[in-house]
Amino acid sequence: MRILALAALAALFLAAPAYSADEAKAAPPARGAASAVASSASAASAPAASAPAAPAVETPSPAVENEMRGFFPKPQEIAGWAFSADITFYPGQKIYDFIDGAGEVYMKYNFETVAAAEYTGPNDGTIDVEIYRMKTVEDAYGIYSYTRFSGSSTTKSEAIDLPRAAYISGLVGGLWKDVYCVKVYALEDKPGVAAAVKDFLAFVSKKIPRAPGLPDVFRVVEVEGYVKGTTRFVRCDLALKNLHFVSEDNVLGLSEGTLMVIGDFKFRTASFTGFTVIYPTEDAAKAAATGFAKFLGSDKSREATWFKRSGRAIAGVWTGLKPSETQDSQDVMYSTIQMMIDQVKTYQLN
Numbered sequence: 195m196r197i198l199a200l201a202a203l204a205a206l207f208l209a210a211p212a213y214s215a216d217e218a219k220a221a222p223p224a225r226g227a228a229s230a231v232a233s234s235a236s237a238a239s240a241p242a243a244s245a246p247a248a249p250a251v252e253t254p255s256p257a258v259e260n261e262m263r264g265f266f267p268k269p270q271e272i273a274g275w276a277f278s279a280d281i282t283f284y285p286g287q288k289i290y291d292f293i294d295g296a297g298e299v300y301m302k303y304n305f306e307t308v309a310a311a312e313y314t315g316p317n318d319g320t321i322d323v324e325i326y327r328m329k330t331v332e333d334a335y336g337i338y339s340y341t342r343f344s345g346s347s348t349t350k351s352e353a354i355d356l357p358r359a360a361y362i363s364g365l366v367g368g369l370w371k372d373v374y375c376v377k378v379y380a381l382e383d384k385p386g387v388a389a390a391v392k393d394f395l396a397f398v399s400k401k402i403p404r405a406p407g408l409p410d411v412f413r414v415v416e417v418e419g420y421v422k423g424t425t426r427f428v429r430c431d432l433a434l435k436n437l438h439f440v441s442e443d444n445v446l447g448l449s450e451g452t453l454m455v456i457g458d459f460k461f462r463t464a465s466f467t468g469f470t471v472i473y474p475t476e477d478a479a480k481a482a483a484t485g486f487a488k489f490l491g492s493d494k495s496r497e498a499t500w501f502k503r504s505g506r507a508i509a510g511v512w513t514g515l516k517p518s519e520t521q522d523s524q525d526v527m528y529s530t531i532q533m534m535i536d537q538v539k540t541y542q543l544n
Contacts, residue, residue, distance in 0.1 A: 254285050254307045258327065262309045265325055265374075265401040272393050274386075275315040284308050302430040303337045304329035313394075319384040323394055326375040332409055335359070336427035338370035341377060343426050344436040353423045354392065356399045358407075364388070367395045372405035410541040414470045414509070415457030417533035419526070428454035438467060438512060445489040446471060446508070447482035459511075459530060464523035467512045470534050472543050479506040502531050505544030509534035 254262070262283075269276035285307035290297035292308060308326045315321065328334040335358075342351050342361050351363035360369035365388055366379040378394045380387045412425055428434050431444040437456060440446070448454060451474035459466050473479040483503040490499055498517040501510025511527045513520050520527070538544045 254283060254327070258307070259283060259309075262307075262325055262327065265376075265398050266309070266311055266323060267313075267394065267397050272313075272315075272390065272397060275313045275321065275390060275394075277311055278314040278320065279312045281309050281311045284310070299340065299430070299433050299436075300326070300337060302433065303333040303340070304429075305333075305337075315390060316386050317384045319380065319382070319387040319390065321378060321380045321387065321390055321394060323398070324377045325398065326377075328373050328375065331373055331405055332412070332427055333429070334373045334375050335370045335408055335412075336429055336433075338368055338375040339426040340433055340437065341368055341375070343424070344433075354395070356396060357404060359423065360395055360399065362392060362395075365391060367391045369395050369399055371399060371402040374402050376402075411453050411470075411472060411543060412455055413541060414534050414537040414543070415455050415468050417530065417537060419459040419461035419464075419530060420468075421458040421460055424458035426456040428456060438469075440512075441489060443489075445486055447473070447478065447485060451478070461526050461530075462523075464526045466514065466523075466527065466530075468510070468530055468534060469512070470507060470509045470538065472538070473506045473508070476506045479503055479508055483508055500527050500531060502535060504535045504538065507535065507538045507544045509538065 263281055266281055267275065284292040286305075287301075289300050289305055289308065292310070293300065306327045306329055308324055310322065310324045313321045313323065326334070326337060328337060338359065342363075351361040354360045354362050354367070356369055358369075358371050361367065365381070365383055366377070368378070369376045376395065376398050378391050378398075380391060412427065415425060426437055428437060428448070431446070431448045434440065434446070434448065434454070435442075446454075448471070453472040454469065456467060456469045459468050471479075471482070473482060480503065483501070486501065486508070490496070494517070498513040498515050498520045499510060501508055509531050511530055513523075513527065535544075
């Protein structure tokens with residue numbers, strides 16, 4: 195690995211805000227001893243994230259359908275609320291009939307089926323409940339994180355205390371548990387509706403069985419400065435465009451064999467976004483790093499971005515700033531990248 199002096203690095207990155215296409219151009223300065231591996235009780239035994247599975251079947255099995263029906267509140271199980279329309283299932287390709295224009299993203303996350311129902315309650319309020327079943331636990335979390343953080347919802351949502359993860363944003367709420375992603379929302383703010391959205395989320399959460407935690411790849415962004423609860427799992431370039439727009443082109447080479455995790459960071463006065471991509475092979479990672487470096491070097495006015503490749507992994511940061519605005523925080527960026535690479539090695543993902 196080639197090492198450049200820090201002074202030389204500053205000049206290099208102001209000229210072209212990216213690491214080289216291959217090994218790191220510098221060893222990021224350490225932040226003391228605070229690079230311990232973040233973990234959870236389930237991290238050690240959690241399975242590796244799986245690649246996208248075969249296309250979903252068009253009809254859920256009777257067992258799956260019966261299970262999902264049991265997640266919905268029966269009339270008056272939430273006081274004052276009852277079905278206004280029966281539960282409807284949209285399996286497989288029928289997602290395109292249910293979600294106009296967004297079905298492709300769901301299919302990339304190994305979508306199997308969605309069950310949807312509408313409720314009416316006090317003051318003529320209405321609430322919709324949608325329960326999405328995905329092929330894997332990580333895909334269910336992935337589509338949960340996509341619905342929470344894509345578009346303009348990022349700064350408006352707040353986490354709520356439900357297992358495994360849940361949020362509320364005005365009249366919209368969501369949760370992830372096991373292979374399910376749940377959305378609960380109301381279109382009109384009538385008295386009692388906002389509180390009822392939370393009640394529906396809590397009810398469904400209790401009905402869905404608890405499952406093992408997420409695979410180790412989700413831990414790689416959990417280093418010093420990571421903002422708890424901001425992890426996003428990215429299955430495809432289309433999802434990335436809505437989570438953090440980089441380019442109209444697939445400049446990171448995301449494909450069915452890649453696993454990408456994104457997280458938000460705050461350290462001292464710096465706020466930025468970190469990412470790690472695990473490629474199926476080292477050659478694929480090298481090719482992606484080469485293409486990404488070329489892309490970054492083609493336009494010096496884009497946001498300052500740094501990255502490093504190690505084995506079949508690429509770790510990097512997006513700053514949201516121009517290169518000239520990052521001089522006071524470059525050591526933080528370098529250190530964050532190195533800690534994510536260390537996590538990749540710890541979990542033997544490189």
